[in-house]
Amino acid sequence: MPNPKYKRVLLKVSGEGLCATGATGIDGGELRRLADEIKLVVDLGIQIGLVIGGGNIVRGANIAKDTPIEETTGHYMGMLATIINALSVQDTLESIGVPTRVQSALSVQNVCENFIRRRAIRHMEKGRVVIFAAGTGNPFVTTDTGAALRASEVNADILLKATKVDGVYTADPMTDPTATRIERLTFNEVIDKRLKVMDLAAVDLCQRSNIPIVVLDLKKTGNMRAVILGEDIGTMINGE
Numbered sequence: 380m381p382n383p384k385y386k387r388v389l390l391k392v393s394g395e396g397l398c399a400t401g402a403t404g405i406d407g408g409e410l411r412r413l414a415d416e417i418k419l420v421v422d423l424g425i426q427i428g429l430v431i432g433g434g435n436i437v438r439g440a441n442i443a444k445d446t447p448i449e450e451t452t453g454h455y456m457g458m459l460a461t462i463i464n465a466l467s468v469q470d471t472l473e474s475i476g477v478p479t480r481v482q483s484a485l486s487v488q489n490v491c492e493n494f495i496r497r498r499a500i501r502h503m504e505k506g507r508v509v510i511f512a513a514g515t516g517n518p519f520v521t522t523d524t525g526a527a528l529r530a531s532e533v534n535a536d537i538l539l540k541a542t543k544v545d546g547v548y549t550a551d552p553m554t555d556p557t558a559t560r561i562e563r564l565t566f567n568e569v570i571d572k573r574l575k576v577m578d579l580a581a582v583d584l585c586q587r588s589n590i591p592i593v594v595l596d597l598k599k600t601g602n603m604r605a606v607i608l609g610e611d612i613g614t615m616i617n618g619e
């Protein structure tokens with residue numbers, strides 16, 4: 380039997396994790412791929428909370444730039460987009476037999492539960508994947524901060540941040556062939572150097588809550604399972 384290193388995991392997936400590279404909207408194949416990765420971890424008996432972004436549909440700051448939409452409204456639209464994404468992941472997970480609940484920071488009571496911390500923990504203890512939608516429920520922040528917040532609230536052992544590349548690099552690996560992967564960073568290094576790993580507010584909160592972050596490429600099959608089993612994949616951010 381494999382011996383998992385973590386018991387309760389908070390996974391942050393950006394909205395772009397639900398669509399093909401460079402595209403927008405929601406892609407069935409990408410949804411299934413994500414659900415399969417999550418199932419590999421659920422099958423280890425790990426408790427999972429999932430925070431989904433909304434950038435594949437709306438980012439508040441962007442939509443406010445070229446339209447008469449006020450920025451605050453744009454942020455609420457972004458949060459609503461995360462609820463749309465959460466529902467799509469919910470049905471995909473359930474289609475492969477993984478029980479789920481969606482809990483939203485904004486009340487949309489006809490389609491999902493409101494976020495209630497103790498209920499979320501109970502769902503996870505019962506083996507349900509809890510999908511946290513609508514970020515923090517407040518404008519002007521992102522779902523990265525929502526992920527750090529929920530990770531802290533449910534006492535997650537680790538926050539997994541899914542990105543397009545397998546960790547943090549010395550330069551942009553998409554454009555610079557000399558870029559190398561950094562295996563470990565401290566919270567202070569990320570904050571002091573303003574590394575674009577996650578929002579600084581999210582990193583700061585993880586530091587205060589003592590929740591390590593692993594940045595990994597979720598599109599590589601088995602990566603998340605491997606991290607849970609203790610393999611050195613991606614970039615680990617922890618310590619002082």
Ligand code: UDP
Nearest residue numbers: 394432433434439454457514515518521522
């Ligand atoms: N958003 C917000 N408050 C939150 C979380 C998200 O206002 O607590 C809005 C914000 O406009 C953000 C959008 O929702 O741009 C989509 O979330 P995010 O950009 O984090 O999505 P991702 O880049 O992870 O797909």
